[in-house]
Every structure is written in structure tokens, then in C-alpha cells.
Amino acid sequence: xxxxxxxxxxxxxxxxxxxxxxxxxxxxxxxxxxxxxxxxxxxxxxxxxxxxxxxxxxxxxxxxxxxxxxxxxxxxxxxxxxxxxxxxxxxxxxxxxxxxxxxxxxxxxxxxxxxxxxxxxxxxxxxxxxxxxxxxxxxxxxxx
Amino acid sequence: xxxxxxxxxxxxxxxxxxxxxxxxxxxxxxxxxxxxxxxxxxxxxxxxxxxxxxxxxxxxxxxxxxxxxxxxxxxxxxxxxxxxxxxxxxxxxxxxxxxxxxxxxxxxxxxxxxxxxxxxxxxxxxxxxxxxxxxxxxxxxxxxxxxxxxxxxxxxxxxxxxxxxxxxxxxxxxxxxxxxxxxxxxxxxxxxxxxxxxxxxxxxxxxxxxxxxxxxxxxxxxxxxxxxxxxxxxxxxxxxxxxxxxxxxxxxxxxxxxxxxxxxx
Numbered sequence: 001x002x003x004x005x006x007x008x009x010x011x012x013x014x015x016x017x018x019x020x021x022x023x024x025x026x027x028x029x030x031x032x033x034x035x036x037x038x039x040x041x042x043x044x045x046x047x048x049x050x051x052x053x054x055x056x057x058x059x060x061x062x063x064x065x066x067x068x069x070x071x072x073x074x075x076x077x078x079x080x081x082x083x084x085x086x087x088x089x090x091x092x093x094x095x096x097x098x099x100x101x102x103x104x105x106x107x108x109x110x111x112x113x114x115x116x117x118x119x120x121x122x123x124x125x126x127x128x129x130x131x132x133x134x135x136x137x138x139x140x141x142x143x144x
Numbered sequence: 145x146x147x148x149x150x151x152x153x154x155x156x157x158x159x160x161x162x163x164x165x166x167x168x169x170x171x172x173x174x175x176x177x178x179x180x181x182x183x184x185x186x187x188x189x190x191x192x193x194x195x196x197x198x199x200x201x202x203x204x205x206x207x208x209x210x211x212x213x214x215x216x217x218x219x220x221x222x223x224x225x226x227x228x229x230x231x232x233x234x235x236x237x238x239x240x241x242x243x244x245x246x247x248x249x250x251x252x253x254x255x256x257x258x259x260x261x262x263x264x265x266x267x268x269x270x271x272x273x274x275x276x277x278x279x280x281x282x283x284x285x286x287x288x289x290x291x292x293x294x295x296x297x298x299x300x301x302x303x304x305x306x307x308x309x310x311x312x313x314x315x316x317x318x319x320x321x322x323x324x325x326x327x328x329x330x331x332x333x334x335x336x337x338x339x340x341x342x343x344x345x346x347x348x349x350x351x352x353x354x355x356x357x358x359x360x361x362x363x364x365x366x367x368x369x370x371x372x373x374x375x376x377x378x379x380x381x382x383x384x385x386x387x388x389x390x391x392x393x394x395x396x397x398x399x400x401x402x403x404x405x406x407x408x409x
Contacts, residue, residue: 035170057192076176123196126203132239134247
């Protein structure tokens, strides 16, 4: 008797309420998933960009320590750069200073792509003959 | 019926508030990620500039002067010509200063270095000044951590006279070693308080003076190669020798200023 009264009072509203609840949960969890996805992706982008800068800096430091820039010969520098750069990255290295080769500006490496993640850095260097020059480098992931 | 409507309105408001909070959280995080990206990029830029300028300064110092510095766990050895010229180094530092200040937000304060011509030896937060002025004087400032000095002179001519006048009874070790063919001047005292040693090479005097405070000064007009080892009491860390040329990096947009010095060894 009590059960019948209960059903007659609420009818099939329980079913609708349950559906409403499920729909609300689906919406909430979808929103949460989207947020978590973007939040995670943002952190990944930051770290990968920083990693890219670190790799670029390390490559330039290594080439500078090996005195690979001292010849100011773009072919020699290009060979040294190709030997050292990891396969999944591309780089453009620009040397600027008071040297005769290339009227004081030498560029070695790939062409900077558009609409890609590129990081850059700058260093000061000195050759064995005490010629001062700045090294500007750009690094980006190579298209697979 | 009325209370049910209120319940739904409240529920919906709560739901919208939750969504709004999440949206705010998301935007805050996005802006934080962006500023972190800028900060990380800036950090790397500062590191690159700072390290490379200091490295170039040290290379310039080593390639244009006769200085050679080697630090060990309880000693520092500085080799140099006693009449050290800084002219080439000074010109090169001016070029480094011009390029650095034009290319980076950097200030290279080298004026004091060239007027005082000093190296700073830092051990356990004690600073010992090694100065080499224009008038042919090498001076090592007194410091309680200094246990002794060992000087080697490589004479370019015969030693004509060697006159030690050392007062013993102190705690300082002092040794001098100079040999040219058959002539020599070799001393080793383990407990010096103060004193002088006059060494004559080809009618040019090299005068060593140890003061009671423990300061050592070498005065000469002789252009001789020398090697001076400063021994310290037991140290926890290897001492560092640096050029007192402050490399100041300024970045007004980050209200950031970094001052550091090139470390020779």
C-alpha cells in the first residue's frame, strides 16, 4: 500500500532524475577531462621548449670549446654542427664579429621554419687569435 | 512544487559555479604556464650570456698575460713574470666590454681591476688579495689562514747575491728556490715571524719582505719568471681564484640584477 502511494506520488520522475544526473556527470567529467588535457599539454610545451633551449646551448658550448668556430669557415662549421646535432633537431647558427669572412657575418644550418616552436640564445666567444664574436643560435624540432 | 524549483535553481547555480571556478583555474594555469615559459627562457638567456662573457674574460686574461693559476685543496700556485704587463689584456677587455654592452644587457666594470691589478683568492669565505702593481711589486695580503709561502724564481742570468734576514719563532713557512747554472739561492724556514731576503740577479734586486702580520711583498725591477705557492691551513674546500671584474647583468623588465666574477681556477 505504501509502495503504491510512493509510485503514484513520484510516477517515473525517478528515471528522469537519474538520466539528468548521468547527463550532468557526463558534462562535468567531459569539462574536467578537457581542462586536464590542456593543463597537461601546457606543462609539456614549457618543458619541451626549455629542453630545446638547453640542447641548443649545450651544442654551441661544445662547438665553442672544440674551437670549431675559430676557422670562420662556414663549410667546416657546418660539418662540425652536423656531427653533433641530434637527428630530431635542426639549427641555425649565426656568427657576427670583426672578422673578414662573410663581411663579419656567417650563417650555418637550416632555414628557420614558420609556425613552429623555435627557441633562440646568444653567447659571446673568442677565437684563438683573440677575435671576439657573438654566436646567435636558433633550434627547432625537425619534421619527422 | 515551489521548494523543488528552488532546489533545481540552487543545483544549477552550484553547477555553473563549479564550471566557472574550473574555467578560472584553467585560465590562471594557462597564464602561469606562459610566464613560466618566459622565465625559463630568460634564465637560460642569462646563463648563456653570463657564462660565455666570464669564459671569454678568463681566456683573454690567460692568453694576454703570463699568469697561470692552479688551485689545489690546500694551496694556490700563481706563476707569472714579475714585471707583468696588462696593456694587451686591458685593450681586449675594452673590446669585450663594448661588444657585451651593445649586444646584451650587461655592464662590465673593469676600471678598478686595471687601477689595482688584483686577483682575489677566496677560501672558506676568507679573501686574500694578490696584487701586482705597475711599479713591480707583488703583494699578498695577510690572512690568518695562510700557513706559508713557497717562491720559485727562474733566473735568466747568474745569481750574484742572496742575503736572507729572517726572524724565526713564528708560525709561517717560507721557502725560496732560485737556481741558475752554478749559482743558487735556496732557503727553507719552517717558523718565520718576519724578515727580508735580498736576491740579486744580474745586478737587479728582487726583495722579499715578510711583515709581522704575515703579508708577503716582492719588489723588483727584474723581469724574471716566478712561481708563488700560498699554502693554507686545512681547508674544507678548494680555494677559488677570481678576477675582481664584476659582470653585472641587468634586466629591468624582470627587475633582475646578477653580479658575478670570472673564476680563473
